[in-house]
Amino acid sequence: MAGNTRGRLKERFEGIHKNFEWIRAHCSESLGLIGDKKPELSISIEALAKGIDVMDELAQSIYGSL
Numbered sequence: 001m002a003g004n005t006r007g008r009l010k011e012r013f014e015g016i017h018k019n020f021e022w023i024r025a026h027c028s029e030s031l032g033l034i035g036d037k038k039p040e041l042s043i044s045i046e047a048l049a050k051g052i053d054v055m056d057e058l059a060q061s062i063y064g065s066l
Helices: 003-034 039-065
Strands: none
16 A cells, blocks of 8 residues: 555544544533433443444554554
């Protein structure tokens, strides 16, 4: 793979990782706002955060293989 293409791909996957960090931050803030008022919503947000963790791990794995 050409170095230029590789560099561009690495930039994209670094951006994906940064966006996942923001999503996790927003999930955490949302959980703080909800508190114990709506447990079913808290469970959903926690599940979303776990899914984001898995997706981020996949993105980091791809990034590492470039």
